[in-house]
Amino acid sequence: MDVRPTRDGDVPAVQRVxxxxxxxxxxDIAGADVVEGFLAEYYTVARLRDDVADESRLFLVAExxxxxxxxxPDTGESGTxxxxxxxxxxxxxxxGEPGVYALGRIYVHPDRWGExxxxxxxERVEVEVRERGASRLxxxxxxxxxxxxxxxxxxxxxxxxxxxxxxxxxxxxxYAKDL
Numbered sequence: 001m002d003v004r005p006t007r008d009g010d011v012p013a014v015q016r017v018x019x020x021x022x023x024x025x026x027x028d029i030a031g032a033d034v035v036e037g038f039l040a041e042y043y044t045v046a047r048l049r050d051d052v053a054d055e056s057r058l059f060l061v062a063e064x065x066x067x068x069x070x071x072x073p074d075t076g077e078s079g080t081x082x083x084x085x086x087x088x089x090x091x092x093x094x095x096g097e098p099g100v101y102a103l104g105r106i107y108v109h110p111d112r113w114g115e116x117x118x119x120x121x122x123e124r125v126e127v128e129v130r131e132r133g134a135s136r137l138x139x140x141x142x143x144x145x146x147x148x149x150x151x152x153x154x155x156x157x158x159x160x161x162x163x164x165x166x167x168x169x170x171x172x173x174x175y176a177k178d179l
Contacts, residue, residue: 001117003124006059006088011048013085014061018043021107029144030168038168051090058101058128062087062108062117086112089121091129094138101129103139113147122155130179137179143171 006014022035030038051059066083087108094100103125108117129137141148143162152175153159161174 001086001120002063003060003120004063006052006061008049008052010061010085010088011045011052014048014088015039015043015045017085017088017109018105018107020109020111024110024113025107025145025147026142026168029142030170034168054092057090057092058125058132059090060088060121060124060128061085062121087117087121089125091125091137093134099133099135101125101132101134101137103137106139118151119155126177126179135179136176138174138176140165140172140174142168143173149173 019039022039023032027035051057063085064083087106089106090104091101092104094102103122106118106121106125108121126137137157138160139152139157141152142165143149155177157175157177159173160176163172163174164170165172
């Protein structure tokens with residue numbers, strides 16, 4: 001598996017991973033209609049291309065190839081995500097918080113859950129944001145998403161805030177980790 005910066009050609013694969021992961025992780029919590037609305041608003045081609053182009057943001061993909069290659073976009077035609085782009089992460093400087101990066105997105109295709117893809121992405125994010133001068137990484141997560149809560153807590157994140165996400169109509173936790 002290769003963890004690398006996202007390229008413009010990765011956008012369709014990121015959309016496929018986002019859709020599969022959001023439905024698997026969040027539909028039972030927030031509802032399928034809310035998930036579809038969120039994806040339609042925040043995972044458009046234009047928004048994702050802006051994320052790729054914005055050098056202040058760290059946008060990474062995890063990519064696997066059956067033939068050992070570690071370059072080129074995912075074709076995504078197989079129906080399962082065993083090869084190609086299987087996960088992604090996006091971190092950006094936290095507004096008004098010097099030295100803090102926000103992990104805005106980290107998702108792995110459900111076909112690859114439990115295989116270390118998310119861990120590899122998170123490790124790379126931590127290294128790269130530290131190199132960019134960050135001393136802390138923070139994120140928000142749906143409180144009922146026990147899989148994600150366990151993932152972050154097992155990797156040293158501590159819950160620093162509880163709240164409510166009005167967009168998604170769910171309780172949320174904010175986690176942070178000193179780097």
